[in-house]
Amino acid sequence: xxxxxxxxxxxxxxxxxxxxxxxxxxxxxxxxxxxxxxxxxxxxxxxxxxxxxxxxxxxxxxxxxxxxxxxxxxxxxxxxxxxxxxxxxxxxxxxxxxxx
Amino acid sequence: xxxxxxxxxxxxxxxxxxxxxxxxxxxxxxxxxxxxxxxxxxxxxxxxxxxxxxxxxxxxxxxxxxxxxxxxxxxxxxxxxxxxxxxxxxxxxxxxxxxxxxxxxxxxxxxxxxxxxxxxxxxxxxxxxxxxxxxxxxxxxxxxxxxxxxxxxxxxxxxxxxxxxxxxxxxxxxxxxxxxxxxxxxxxxxxxxxxxxxxxxxxxxxxxxxxxxxxxxxxxxxxxxxxxxxxxxxxxxxxxxxxxxxxxxxxxxxxxxxxxxxxxxxxxxxxxxxxxxxxxxxxxxxxxxxxxxxxxxxxxxxxxxxxxxxxxxxxxxxxxxxxxxxxxxxxxxxxxxxxxxxxxxxxxxxxxxxxxxxxxxxxxxxxxxxxxxxxxxxxxxxxxxxxxxxxxxxxxxxxxxxxxxxxxxxxxxxxxxxxxxxxxxxxxxxxxxxxxxxxxxxxxxxxxxxxxxxxxxxxxxxxxxxxxxxxxx
Numbered sequence: 109x110x111x112x113x114x115x116x117x118x119x120x121x122x123x124x125x126x127x128x129x130x131x132x133x134x135x136x137x138x139x140x141x142x143x144x145x146x147x148x149x150x151x152x153x154x155x156x157x158x159x160x161x162x163x164x165x166x167x168x169x170x171x172x173x174x175x176x177x178x179x180x181x182x183x184x185x186x187x188x189x190x191x192x193x194x195x196x197x198x199x200x201x202x203x204x205x206x207x208x
Numbered sequence: 209x210x211x212x213x214x215x216x217x218x219x220x221x222x223x224x225x226x227x228x229x230x231x232x233x234x235x236x237x238x239x240x241x242x243x244x245x246x247x248x249x250x251x252x253x254x255x256x257x258x259x260x261x262x263x264x265x266x267x268x269x270x271x272x273x274x275x276x277x278x279x280x281x282x283x284x285x286x287x288x289x290x291x292x293x294x295x296x297x298x299x300x301x302x303x304x305x306x307x308x309x310x311x312x313x314x315x316x317x318x319x320x321x322x323x324x325x326x327x328x329x330x331x332x333x334x335x336x337x338x339x340x341x342x343x344x345x346x347x348x349x350x351x352x353x354x355x356x357x358x359x360x361x362x363x364x365x366x367x368x369x370x371x372x373x374x375x376x377x378x379x380x381x382x383x384x385x386x387x388x389x390x391x392x393x394x395x396x397x398x399x400x401x402x403x404x405x406x407x408x409x410x411x412x413x414x415x416x417x418x419x420x421x422x423x424x425x426x427x428x429x430x431x432x433x434x435x436x437x438x439x440x441x442x443x444x445x446x447x448x449x450x451x452x453x454x455x456x457x458x459x460x461x462x463x464x465x466x467x468x469x470x471x472x473x474x475x476x477x478x479x480x481x482x483x484x485x486x487x488x489x490x491x492x493x494x495x496x497x498x499x500x501x502x503x504x505x506x507x508x509x510x511x512x513x514x515x516x517x518x519x520x521x522x523x524x525x526x527x528x529x530x531x532x533x534x535x536x537x538x539x540x541x542x543x544x545x546x547x548x549x550x551x552x553x554x555x556x557x558x559x560x561x562x563x564x565x566x567x568x569x570x571x572x573x574x575x576x577x578x579x580x581x582x583x584x585x586x587x588x589x590x591x592x593x594x595x596x597x598x599x600x601x602x603x604x605x606x607x608x609x610x611x612x613x614x615x616x617x618x619x620x621x622x623x624x625x626x627x628x629x630x631x632x633x634x635x636x637x638x639x640x641x642x643x644x645x646x647x648x649x650x651x652x653x654x655x656x657x658x659x660x661x662x663x664x665x666x667x668x669x670x671x672x673x674x675x676x677x678x679x680x681x
Binding site: 122123124125129130131134135137138141142143144145146147148149165166167168169182183184185186187188189190192193196197199200201203204206 | 210211215279282283286287328351352353358359361367370371373374377380381382383384385386387388389390391394395403479481482483484534535538539542543582583585586587588590591592600601602616618619620
């Protein structure tokens with residue numbers, strides 16, 4: 109068992125609506141998946157990963173859910189250079205300087 | 209079950225929950241089953257524009273620089289017919305505390321929440337508005353919860369939205385990240401009901417009155433610097449609050465000739481409630497997926513009467529492609545030294561085309577910029593698009609196909625704008641509004657209201673009724 113200590117910054121997940129309870133007018137691809145919610149916070153008590161746990165969020169609310177992640181990362185970045193953007197401006201600077 | 213009550217129970221109590229969380233009794237504005245007194249609703253706030261400015265100044269919001277984009281203006285004049293090429297000005301709204309014009313919208317709402325004794329605020333948004341509410345709440349010492357539509361059913365989220373979650377959390381807000389679906393509204397209602405926090409709706413009178421200062425500042429600064437009204441103001445158009453607030457502010461200053469031009473990124477063909485289409489959009493706001501439904505049916509929002517009513521103000525409604533906005537964002541950085549956007553540059557892309565049609569002595573204003581950074585940048589958004597299988601290449605922007613291709617223009621002369629026929633939008637608005645109504649029984653109050661809603665006269669409404677009475681009744 110992976111015991112996670114109280115006070116650790118974690119993420120919990122909840123299913124808010126199962127597919128059968130979702131709005132009838134949704135497109136099929138959305139209607140057939142559950143409606144889910146993820147929130148981050150500090151663990152209120154020691155808990156096991158992938159089991160139910162309670163967190164205290166940044167607004168001070170207590171929220172229960174399945175403990176899915178420890179110290180969840182922000183993994184968004186810029187990524188590799190986008191070549192399609194790199195030459196933008198060259199020709200326009202020529203136009204500015206009347207060197208067409 | 210996550211919340212105390214089921215979906216049905218919560219939705220049945222929607223009016224009660226909204227009324228408790230805004231402390232505005234919307235029924236007082238209703239004048240008939242169809243009509244309501246919009247101007248009365250906008251004044252029950254009890255703030256005139258000078259007071260709004262004072263509140264925003266206290267909150268360090270507004271009074272942003274109005275830059276003349278000299279290099280871009282010169283570039284446009286070099287490719288325009290002789291005598292054409294309007295001066296392009298840009299309001300640098302990224303200079304607001306959280307990096308966008310949304311601070312104006314949030315400042316008044318959070319001020320009102322504090323004044324009325326609420327201990328926290330809730331906002332449902334995956335855009336810049338969340339960061340704005342979080343920032344203002346931090347200043348006012350209120351708790352803040354931001355609800356985002358954040359990921360598809362595989363848990364994958366667009367970098368732009370993840371960045372906004374990071375920013376909200378860095379400003380001390382709790383961020384609730386939801387999968388794709390309009391049930392966001394239910395989650396927001398349940399959260400308001402549980403916390404008893406203030407509903408910092410994007411569509412309350414506070415949120416719109418907060419944007420009026422943007423239009424007012426533009427009008428007064430252009431008057432002071434150039435002694436005239438701008439010929440046109442280009443406004444990135446999504447839910448309608450930016451268009452409505454800016455236009456009202458321009459008018460409050462006294463500008464009557466300035467053309468109000470709404471600009472959206474074209475996302476035709478992508479379904480906004482589709483789990484699979486969710487990550488095939490490369491813009492999360494400022495696009496037609498919001499602007500068309502909110503213009504033709506404003507009251508589909510999270511308040512009984514939406515204070516954002518863009519069709520009352522729009523003189524022109526145009527679209528640009530995703531590739532054109534990314535191109536424009538790069539050009540602004542490389543020619544003007546301003547790294548901003550991208551979403552805020554939607555209206556700049558249009559202004560670069562429209563300026564070519566205006567005379568040299570005229571002025572066109574791009575009324576916002578927004579902050580940029582990891583996740584929220586053409587490089588991040590295009591890398592994400594490529595990962596989703598979207599074909600990104602340089603070429604003719606006419607080949608753009610939302611969800612399948614993003615074509616980056618090869619040069620400035622390839623930029624185009626596409627007109628959305630406002631007549632069709634007006635017809636669509638009337639169709640939505642008069643659904644299940646007997647149009648032969650409309651009274652004068654209703655007709656006057658409808659005329660104002662679509663910015664036409666009473667004859668237009670009479671003629672619409674005559675044309676449609678047999679079809680609809």
